Amino acid sequence: MLSEFILTEEQKAIKDAAREFAEKEFPKYAEECDREEKFPFELWKKAAELGFIGMNFPEEYGGQGAGILDSCLVVEEFWRVDGGLGQILSSPFGSEQILMFGTEEQKKKYLPPLAKGKAICCACYTEPQAGSDVAGIKARADKVGDEYVINGTKMFITNGTIADYYIVLARTDPNPAKRHHGMSVFIVEKGTPGLEAKKLHNKLGIRASDTAEVVFKNVRVPKENLIGQEGQGFYQTMLFFNVTRIPVAFQAVGLAQGAFELAFNYAKNRELFEQKLIDFQVTQDKLAKMRVKLEAARLLAYQAAYFQDKMGMPDPGLTAMAKYYCAHAANEIVNEALQIHGGYGYMGEQAISRMYRDVRILEIYEGTREVELEIIARSLMGKVPSKLSLIRKHPLM
Numbered sequence: 048m049l050s051e052f053i054l055t056e057e058q059k060a061i062k063d064a065a066r067e068f069a070e071k072e073f074p075k076y077a078e079e080c081d082r083e084e085k086f087p088f089e090l091w092k093k094a095a096e097l098g099f100i101g102m103n104f105p106e107e108y109g110g111q112g113a114g115i116l117d118s119c120l121v122v123e124e125f126w127r128v129d130g131g132l133g134q135i136l137s138s139p140f141g142s143e144q145i146l147m148f149g150t151e152e153q154k155k156k157y158l159p160p161l162a163k164g165k166a167i168c169c170a171c172y173t174e175p176q177a178g179s180d181v182a183g184i185k186a187r188a189d190k191v192g193d194e195y196v197i198n199g200t201k202m203f204i205t206n207g208t209i210a211d212y213y214i215v216l217a218r219t220d221p222n223p224a225k226r227h228h229g230m231s232v233f234i235v236e237k238g239t240p241g242l243e244a245k246k247l248h249n250k251l252g253i254r255a256s257d258t259a260e261v262v263f264k265n266v267r268v269p270k271e272n273l274i275g276q277e278g279q280g281f282y283q284t285m286l287f288f289n290v291t292r293i294p295v296a297f298q299a300v301g302l303a304q305g306a307f308e309l310a311f312n313y314a315k316n317r318e319l320f321e322q323k324l325i326d327f328q329v330t331q332d333k334l335a336k337m338r339v340k341l342e343a344a345r346l347l348a349y350q351a352a353y354f355q356d357k358m359g360m361p362d363p364g365l366t367a368m369a370k371y372y373c374a375h376a377a378n379e380i381v382n383e384a385l386q387i388h389g390g391y392g393y394m395g396e397q398a399i400s401r402m403y404r405d406v407r408i409l410e411i412y413e414g415t416r417e418v419e420l421e422i423i424a425r426s427l428m429g430k431v432p433s434k435l436s437l438i439r440k441h442p443l444m
């Protein structure tokens with residue numbers, strides 16, 4: 048397998064430890080948390096104590112100073128066993144804004160509790176009328192004296208009802224020259240008056256993960272809670288997604304790997320027409336094609352993470368390509384894996400049924416399949432800095 052050639056001994060040990068943890072602990076929670084839409088706080092604390100959460104934070108902020116590839120290997124192994132649990136135990140979504148653009152005080156205050164399993168974070172960008180179109184947000188943060196007053200509604204926010212810290216994108220300039228200008232990012236702490244969250248139920252998949260509508264009604268935060276520069280929020284957020292799309296590619300690879308293994312084992316054991324399912328040529332063809340897609344996806348994901356570790360910044364075109372391809376391949380692989388299980392896959396009693404529901408989100412959140420294609424095309428044409436650019440030289444080429 049590819050990983051055996053390119054991973055260091057230390058990275059293999061991280062992968063093995065994550066696999067051991069997921070295989071031992073996840074089966075105790077996966078089915079119940081999916082059915083009851085329940086966040087397993089006990090499991091999350093255990094994972095944090097073992098250093099699996101926020102491991103890419105520098106040591107002075109509670110992490111282990113691990114690379115992106117290192118932390119993504121954990122994501123891959125967790126998602127191999129269960130997507131819903133893997134999602135909640137991934138690196139704290141939103142923390143990247145603090146890591147990349149926060150002040151020293153913000154990093155010292157907010158990052159260690161996230162890595163130690165003492166606080167949960169969420170990132171509030173999407174609004175009812177603005178998902179892919181981030182520049183279409185209406186939430187406002189008006190400066191009044193030494194404070195900002197935030198008003199607006201955010202939609203589909205992961206960890207929205209259980210978060211301690213809310214990273215919020217809002218308009219600080221109501222009349223910008225361009226619609227993506229004049230936005231800024233803030234930290235709002237749980238319990239701030241005017242902050243309300245309502246859990247959204249009946250998601251198709253990743254049901255252990257909390258999803259909420261979050262409303263800000265005259266929420267006042269001190270000016271020290273501004274992350275980065277006023278007016279730069281849109282650009283910061285685009286950089287944020289370039290980073291966070293890499294773990295999503297690994298979520299896809301992990302889930303596809305898990306589904307592939309389930310299908311392979313099922314085909315080896317299922318008897319029909321007086322032979323094993325795996326002995327049919329058509330089954331072998333299916334498994335062979337699934338395997339090719341899986342390994343190609345893994346290579347792209349590893350390449351995107353490796354590039355970021357080496358260059359200290361992600362390549363937006365490569366990141367979008369990894370997220371696009373891995374998510375799409377995972378959907379195709381999981382679909383075939385369920386097919387191999389026949390009616391037993393459809394009836395919902397097997398892990399493969401849950402994977403079939405979980406996999407769909409990967410082509411929707413953190414940039415839909417269509418948005419990723421647009422970024423890839425723009426990077427080809429040199430409109431986004433990327434090694435993929437075919438038009439003009441750029442430092443990333």
Ligand SMILES: Cc1cc2nc3c(=O)[nH]c(=O)nc-3n(C[C@H](O)[C@H](O)[C@H](O)COP(=O)(O)OP(=O)(O)OC[C@H]3O[C@@H](n4cnc5c(N)ncnc54)[C@H](O)[C@@H]3O)c2cc1C
Nearest residue numbers: 170171172173177178179203204205411412413414415417
């Ligand atoms: C379970 C879950 C968790 C989420 N977690 C978070 C979170 O923590 N924080 C957060 O801020 N958001 C979160 N989201 C929101 C998610 O990022 C958005 O749903 C996603 O960006 C798509 O936005 P939308 O749903 O408004 O769809 P739309 O943007 O309305 O898209 C609808 C369709 O139009 C297509 N489309 C859009 N633009 C174009 C274009 N230019 N060209 C062609 N086609 C286009 C899309 O690809 C899609 O197929 C989450 C969503 C879900 C479902």
